[in-house]
Amino acid sequence: MANTKSKNKSKSKRREKKKASKGWMTAETADRHDLYEKSVQNTESEIDFVDDTWMKLRGRHANLLREDFCGTAQTSVEWVLRREDNRAIGVDLDEEVVDWGRRRTEGRLDEEQAARFDVLIEDVRKVDLDPVDTILAMNFSYYLFKTREGLREYFARVREGLLDGGLFFLDSYGGSESFEEMEEERDLDGFTYVWDQHHYNPISGDVINKIHFRFPDGTEMSDAFTYEWRLWTLPELQELLLEAGFSNVTVYWEGTEDDSEEGDGEFLPTTTGEACAGWIAYIVAEK
Numbered sequence: 001m002a003n004t005k006s007k008n009k010s011k012s013k014r015r016e017k018k019k020a021s022k023g024w025m026t027a028e029t030a031d032r033h034d035l036y037e038k039s040v041q042n043t044e045s046e047i048d049f050v051d052d053t054w055m056k057l058r059g060r061h062a063n064l065l066r067e068d069f070c071g072t073a074q075t076s077v078e079w080v081l082r083r084e085d086n087r088a089i090g091v092d093l094d095e096e097v098v099d100w101g102r103r104r105t106e107g108r109l110d111e112e113q114a115a116r117f118d119v120l121i122e123d124v125r126k127v128d129l130d131p132v133d134t135i136l137a138m139n140f141s142y143y144l145f146k147t148r149e150g151l152r153e154y155f156a157r158v159r160e161g162l163l164d165g166g167l168f169f170l171d172s173y174g175g176s177e178s179f180e181e182m183e184e185e186r187d188l189d190g191f192t193y194v195w196d197q198h199h200y201n202p203i204s205g206d207v208i209n210k211i212h213f214r215f216p217d218g219t220e221m222s223d224a225f226t227y228e229w230r231l232w233t234l235p236e237l238q239e240l241l242l243e244a245g246f247s248n249v250t251v252y253w254e255g256t257e258d259d260s261e262e263g264d265g266e267f268l269p270t271t272t273g274e275a276c277a278g279w280i281a282y283i284v285a286e287k
């Protein structure tokens, strides 16, 4: 028995080496920001939603966009590529991720497009810019503000940063499973994305979520990203946005595919959601 096991082991070791030498990613060769962009973000559909909502609510497209918590600023890049008169400013306080994004952007934007794109290394609560049409806070980044006062103050600063009639877009997640400590895996091209709801404190609402990446050779990039957040609920968020001075706050709930329980990627305004195990919703706050 022991012999068979060790034979299998060395066979699978050879297979792993073969995969790595054939160009498969491993924990050692992969880049965490690249994997994040590939697994977490869908900037095209995000900007489609911004465009469609602007058309429906304001009868025109926005031009000037601020992307708070921009990270690699991939969404800002998508915005600049979308129309010739679009401009984007990303804001993030982490120099390392911003520098990575800047290097990546060099290959994505030509000179004219790059002139319509900027990233500032600043705290979103302190940034002082000329007002813009629209501000985004995506992938739940604002969940890091854990008190009502702190989050209301951030929302009020966002409102000040908008032109009259401007729109603030943010996303939110929840559902019965969001209160559980559990791991969810998704197989992607050449790696597995792992969303690890590592810790939840029902008294404070604090959560610690992590992202890990696993590779075909059996290696793992553990704790590639760690988020210490408060798990806000939609009623709390709507109340705080109104308290911060927004005139109208709407939740956009995702529809369900006919033949499965999966979301269909279409988000519509509503006041009634479903008690499902896991959901993602957009919130649009109007100045």
Ligand SMILES: C[S@@+](CC[C@H](N)C(=O)[O-])C[C@H]1O[C@@H](n2cnc3c(N)ncnc32)[C@H](O)[C@@H]1O
Residues within 6 Å of the ligand: 040, 041, 068, 069, 070, 071, 072, 091, 092, 093, 094, 097, 122, 123, 124, 125, 138, 139, 140, 141, 144
């Ligand atoms: C979850 S990532 C979001 C990345 C990207 N926006 C997305 O949609 O996937 C959160 C980002 O927020 C940044 N961040 C955290 N606190 C911040 C603050 N007070 N001001 C600006 N950026 C902040 C972090 O550096 C990190 O890049």
